[in-house]
Amino acid sequence: MGEFLVEFWGFLKERKKFWLLPIVLFLGCLGGLIVMTEGSAVAPFIYTLF
Numbered sequence: 001m002g003e004f005l006v007e008f009w010g011f012l013k014e015r016k017k018f019w020l021l022p023i024v025l026f027l028g029c030l031g032g033l034i035v036m037t038e039g040s041a042v043a044p045f046i047y048t049l050f
Contacts (some may be wrong), residue, residue: 008024
């Protein structure tokens with residue numbers, strides 16, 4: 001995982017695509033939220049948002 005992050009950061013620096021970072025962070029947080037609430041009692045409330 002660490003190697004991926006280093007390579008991704010190198011890509012962003014080289015191509016000057018820093019605008020991709022917030023998109024990737026948002027999608028990662030959204031995916032983490034869905035995975036964390038998958039088996040909990042809060043899951044039905046999260047799924048109604050989408």
